[in-house]
Amino acid sequence: MTEILDTPTIPAQTEAPATEPTGWMSPDGEFRNGTPDGIQALLDKKQWTNVGQLADAYGDLEKFKGMGEHLVIPEAEDAEGWNDIYNKMGRPETSDAYELKYEGDIALDDDLTSSFKQFAHGLGLTQKQFNDIVGFQLDAIAAQETAFGTQLDTTKAENVELLKQKYGIQYDAKMTSARATADSLGIYETLNSKGLASDPDIINMLATIASKSGEDILTPASPAPASKSPQEELAEIQKNPAFLDKFSPNRKELMKRYMELNTVIANSGGQRSNR
Numbered sequence: 001m002t003e004i005l006d007t008p009t010i011p012a013q014t015e016a017p018a019t020e021p022t023g024w025m026s027p028d029g030e031f032r033n034g035t036p037d038g039i040q041a042l043l044d045k046k047q048w049t050n051v052g053q054l055a056d057a058y059g060d061l062e063k064f065k066g067m068g069e070h071l072v073i074p075e076a077e078d079a080e081g082w083n084d085i086y087n088k089m090g091r092p093e094t095s096d097a098y099e100l101k102y103e104g105d106i107a108l109d110d111d112l113t114s115s116f117k118q119f120a121h122g123l124g125l126t127q128k129q130f131n132d133i134v135g136f137q138l139d140a141i142a143a144q145e146t147a148f149g150t151q152l153d154t155t156k157a158e159n160v161e162l163l164k165q166k167y168g169i170q171y172d173a174k175m176t177s178a179r180a181t182a183d184s185l186g187i188y189e190t191l192n193s194k195g196l197a198s199d200p201d202i203i204n205m206l207a208t209i210a211s212k213s214g215e216d217i218l219t220p221a222s223p224a225p226a227s228k229s230p231q232e233e234l235a236e237i238q239k240n241p242a243f244l245d246k247f248s249p250n251r252k253e254l255m256k257r258y259m260e261l262n263t264v265i266a267n268s269g270g271q272r273s274n275r
Contacts, residue, residue: 025051086124095121098130106138148247159198166200178206185209185262194246196255205256209263234261 024034029051031043048054074081092098094236095117100108120130167174182188182197237243237258242250 003033049173082124089124090126090128091121091124098127100134101131102135104135104138104142106141108138116167118131155195157199159203162200163198163203166272174203174207177210178203181210183208185259187259187262189202194255196252199252201256202259205259230261230264234258234265 024032024036026032031049031051035043043049046053046057048057063140074085087093096114098117098120100113102108117130120133125133163174179188182191185248188197191199191202196202237254240254242248243254243258245251
């Protein structure tokens, strides 16, 4: 009879050890030997040691570029590629589709506006960029005109004081006479619009003209050059950049000559300039 204690002991079965993958990435995501050269160069550069770092880097890339469609910068000469970029960024389909929205008081020339729309479309400007640029330029012009108006008012006040000191009690009479002379020559509105109606030099010249109004021929302070007729010299002055630019330091001298020539032409029976 076999005793229970004599029963043969059955050896316990043990599990066979798991076989570890033999690839270049370990089961826990660590990179190890055998990584392809191209990938290894990237890992060395970024100092990445596991797949978690690689996943984090890709997540950061999506935050930067977004998960949707991405813009690919074309070559400089790729006109079609750039047009596609501009359109995706919000450029109107055509230049005349830009809508100019400006609430200031500056008058806009239609031809100039149309030309700028074409220029803006070629640059790929969006509607907002177009309005921002135009608005900035027009606001700058408005500010410049305001500054000029303030300066002009100050200059007029200073000129009045100078003339009152010179003429004393005859100031009102001299100003009335100068205004009448300017009106008779048809130049008062031009002088006034250019801020010269109260200029002491202009007033003095008009006063001199008025004092000679009884003479048959008015002789200008400096005669026109013999090589040119008064009409020719006047035409040249009207084309002179200093005459066209109200801020030019040489403009006052040109205006004096301009008025003298108008006087000569008027008294010789010619046609005065209405500028």
